[in-house]
Amino acid sequence: MHNGTRLTRRGFGAMMLGTAAACARPVPVTEPAAPAPEVFMEGYGPIADAGYNLPGIPSKYLQGVNRRMSGIYNGEAPPNTIDVDPYAKFLYHVRADGTTTRYPVGVGRAGKSLRGGATIKLKREWPGWTPTQNMLRTEPEVYGPYRAGIPGGLRSPLGARALYLYRGSRDTYYRIHGTNDLGSIGNSGSAGCIRMFNQDVIHLYDQIEVPMQVLIRSPEESLRVDPENYERGVELPPKIIPPEELLGGDALAADRPPRFDDA
Numbered sequence: 001m002h003n004g005t006r007l008t009r010r011g012f013g014a015m016m017l018g019t020a021a022a023c024a025r026p027v028p029v030t031e032p033a034a035p036a037p038e039v040f041m042e043g044y045g046p047i048a049d050a051g052y053n054l055p056g057i058p059s060k061y062l063q064g065v066n067r068r069m070s071g072i073y074n075g076e077a078p079p080n081t082i083d084v085d086p087y088a089k090f091l092y093h094v095r096a097d098g099t100t101t102r103y104p105v106g107v108g109r110a111g112k113s114l115r116g117g118a119t120i121k122l123k124r125e126w127p128g129w130t131p132t133q134n135m136l137r138t139e140p141e142v143y144g145p146y147r148a149g150i151p152g153g154l155r156s157p158l159g160a161r162a163l164y165l166y167r168g169s170r171d172t173y174y175r176i177h178g179t180n181d182l183g184s185i186g187n188s189g190s191a192g193c194i195r196m197f198n199q200d201v202i203h204l205y206d207q208i209e210v211p212m213q214v215l216i217r218s219p220e221e222s223l224r225v226d227p228e229n230y231e232r233g234v235e236l237p238p239k240i241i242p243p244e245e246l247l248g249g250d251a252l253a254a255d256r257p258p259r260f261d262d263a
Contacts, residue, residue, distance in 0.1 A: 043068055044199050050126060052154055054198050057182060061197075065090075065229065066104045066186045068200055073100035075217075075225050082120070082176070082214040084194060086113045087222040088229035089186050091176070091194060093207055101207070103200045105176075106184035108192035109235055113216070114174045118165040120212045123205060126152040127162040132173050135191055142238045154180075160198040161205040165214060176214075177201060189236030 040046070040056040044067070047054040073094050077083035083092040083100075086107040092100045107113050130149035135142075150156050159178020166172060178198035184190065185197055196204065223230050 041067065043203070044197070047160075047199060047202065049160060049202065052126065052160070054154075054160060057197055057199060061182045061185065065232075068101060068103050068203065070099065070101045073098055075100075076221060077215045078213075080212065082208070082212060083217065084176075084214060085217045085222050085226060085229075086188075086194075087217065087219060087231055088226045089188075089232050090226070090229070091196065091204075093204060101204070103196055103204060104186050106179065106181070106186065106190055106195035107188050108190050109188050109238070112190070112192040113188075114165065114172065114192060114194075115216055115218075117216070118167055118172055118174065118214045120163045120176070120208070120210050120214060121166040122164040123208075123210055124152075124162050124164070125205070126160060127156065127158045127177070128152040129156050129158045139191070139238055157181075159196075159201060161201040163201075163205070163208075163210075176204075184236060187233035187236050189238065191238065 038056065038058070041059055041062050044057040044062060046056045073083075073092060075083050075085075075092060075094070077092070077094050079094055079096040079098070081094050083094055084090075084105070084107075085092075089105055089107060091103045091105045093103075094100050128149060128151045129146075131143035131146055136144060136147055152158075157177075157179065158175060159180065162175045162177040164171065165174045165176070174193050176194045176196065178201040179185070179195040180198075181189070181195070182197065184195055217225070219230075
């Protein structure tokens with residue numbers, strides 16, 4: 001080497017060991033930052049109810065008018081009624097003082113919506129669900145696997161609450177109820193029932209007494225009262241959301257033992 005420097009075998013080995021030691025020094029590991037907790041709109045956060053843990057509603061489902069609002073009622077239904085607009089996809093709880101709470105809803109596909117008037121004669125918390133014979137006959141691929149029914153709980157398509165609609169003493173088999181199918185709210189997609197976010201149907205359930213009259217708007221009334229939102233949303237294909245897709249296994253593990261109702 002230059003300048004008379006001589007690198008011996010021992011010196012070369014020592015240099016290599018020193019280099020290897022330097023390379024083997026532990027490198028500080030930066031832990032990934034914990035994800036920020038999701039922020040929910042007021043009234044749509046997680047709810048612990050009757051032993052069940054309902055998840056919050058992500059804000060992407062609550063954009064624009066697709067959330068609960070209160071104000072002065074400008075419709076045509078009398079006080080102390082439920083006014084449903086299946087064309088604008090809203091349900092109004094009309095109070096005696098002229099105010100209302102408006103909820104977004106999902107309604108029946110074309111030809112499957114309830115029309116005219118009915119009366120809420122029964123309401124239940126965490127109801128079970130069984131498809132009707134008409135559902136099984138007309139859409140066996142959708143409802144056939146559930147012909148034995150689904151017990152009340154997180155798995156039930158009726159969600160956290162159901163209001164049962166009658167005409168006289170006859171059950172119409174139409175319900176106002178909660179749902180796990182969040183994307184159906186604001187659209188047409190059910191077999192005829194009126195779906196609500198679980199947080200909304202719990203809110204409505206606590207506000208009303210039975211019996212209560214329900215009025216379903218005609219197309220003409222919807223156009224008169226709310227032309228801006230007439231035919232809001234789209235028509236969706238029939239489906240039942242597997243709750244594990246929405247809630248996860250941990251939530252379902254806390255579900256209570258089966259309980260069947262005659263829904």
